[in-house]
Amino acid sequence: MNIGQASAASGVSAKMLRYYEEIGLLPKAARTEAGYRVYSAKDVNTLRFIRRARDLGLSIERIKLLVGLWQDRERSSADVKRVATEHVAELDAKILELTAMRDTLQELADACHGDHRPDCPILHDFEGGGRSPEHRGTVTKDVRRGKGAAAGLPAGCHAG
Amino acid sequence: MNIGQASAASGVSAKMLRYYEEIGLLPKAARTEAGYRVYSAKDVNTLRFIRRARDLGLSIERIKLLVGLWQDRERSSADVKRVATEHVAELDAKILELTAMRDTLQELADACHGDHRPDCPILHDFEGGGRSPEHRGTVTKDVRRGKGAAAGLPAGCHAG
DNA sequence: CCTTGACCCTCCCATGGTGGGAAGCTCCAT
DNA sequence: ATGGAGCTTCCCACCATGGGAGGGTCAAGG
Missing domain, CATH: 1.10.1660.10 (Multidrug-efflux Transporter Regulator; Chain: A; Domain 2)
Known part of the structure; x- marks a missing residue:
């Protein structure tokens, strides 16, 4: 072959x-x-x-681990489960992060009349005056990007 | 400055x-x-x-658009809203994808006793025999990675 | 005035997976 | 023998970000 x-x-x-x-x-x-x-x-x-x-979105690193366990007759299923569970936790974290973004943006879009006029709550928010706090704060905490996310979750993320 | x-x-x-x-x-x-x-x-x-x-996870490309609209007094809020809505749609798609992965993996992990014994439904599934279809099929459809996702969603995704 | 350290500059490299493509070789069928 | 499909290696691009080397600049304190 x-x-x-x-x-x-x-x-x-x-x-x-x-x-x-x-x-x-x-x-x-x-x-x-x-x-x-x-x-x-x-x-x-x-x-x-x-x-x-x-x-299923596992990173290459974790797949290496799993392939190793797979080929090891002496493995304990606990080790396999731990790898899977860690990945689930990262998926959950990413889902939460994306959902927070989504919700904030959806709120802003809902508040935008979306017609020919220039006035727009989305831009107003982005301008960041913070003058309408009810539309802020959702994602404002510094969950921000960082190696963790890029290295940990990806696969399905960079995927397409 | x-x-x-x-x-x-x-x-x-x-x-x-x-x-x-x-x-x-x-x-x-x-x-x-x-x-x-x-x-x-x-x-x-x-x-x-x-x-x-x-x-909020917007790509640089979309931010370019928004900055342009922001600085254009003649803009229509509809244009702004469209950009935001497109991004929400991509976030939704990504969230669905990750959630499907998460659910499948969680099911498998739940089915794994996680003790010292080597027998493990996670590895069993990955082996892909397809012999237990109730644990398959969730993410099996070819939603797979591709330029779209990498280019479209990111920011928060690659982020960390 | 001179040193020190904080800051700035440009340029290159790495990340994580994946695809694209060039230049050149091999294999098989006609 | 020739053409084309398929294989090889090697480099580049993506996206957004950080790290660091090697060198110039500025301001404060001696």
């Missing part, structure tokens, strides 16, 4: 296959004399595992 | 001030003879506007 076939069988692009190998998520694939990568049915299983994990 | 003071007054890092100028979100700042950037109180207002918009 060459890379194109493994890709088709697993739903992981050839590009990503090479990338996962490069970063050590996958072991280095065997090669033909000509240098073509060769994959087995077992490799395809691993790839499907990875694909499923990515679809 | 130099860049450090403008940064402190607006809550936007000096690094980002330079970046926003580079990508054309801000006009090129005036300079002292020594080459130091100089900012006015008006600039700080714009920066606060941008900061607020970023906190």
Whole structure:
């Protein structure tokens, strides 16, 4: 099985296959004399595992952990569960953050008549005078962006 | 006002001030003879506007639009509202996506006893046999990652 | 006046996953 | 033998942000 076939069988692009190998998520694939990568049915299983994990938004780092546990017959399910639970917690945090943004913005949009006139509560809020505090404060606390979010959650986030 | 003071007054890092100028979100700042950037109180207002918009998760592209509308006395509030509403729609989509991931993973975690034994429904699902469909299908549809999400939503997403 | 330290400048690099594409080789079918 | 599909490596881009190197500037205190 060459890379194109493994890709088709697993739903992981050839590009990503090479990338996962490069970063050590996958072991280095065997090669033909000509240098073509060769994959087995077992490799395809691993790839499907990875694909499923990515679809659930897990980061590559966590998938590395899970693949390790998966292949360890001595693993304890508690370790697996912990990884999953950590990810759920991050998803929850991100959902809360996005929901707060959404709600604030929806409120502002609702307050905007949306006609030809220039007057607009959205811009008024952004101007940040803070003169209408009832429309502020929702996301104002410094939950702000930072490595945590970018490194932790992503996958589904950068995804598209 | 130099860049450090403008940064402190607006809550936007000096690094980002330079970046926003580079990508054309801000006009090129005036300079002292020594080459130091100089900012006015008006600039700080714009920066606060941008900061607020970023906190609500708007992409730089959309913020460019909003700043343009903000500074246009002839604008119609409908245009502003449309930009905001588009962003709300993207936030909603992302929230749905993350929630689906979260729910699936939480179900799997709930089903995992989490003790010393190796048997684990999470790994079982990831193995993807599809043998227990009641735990599948939630995120299985190909909503998958792609340019749209990365370009559209971000801010709060990459943020941290 | 000179030193010190805080500040500023530009330029490069990294993040996390993913896609795009160029330049060149291999394989298979015609 | 030729064409095209598929493989290889290598570099670039995304988005927004932070980190840091290497060097210039400014103001306060000695």
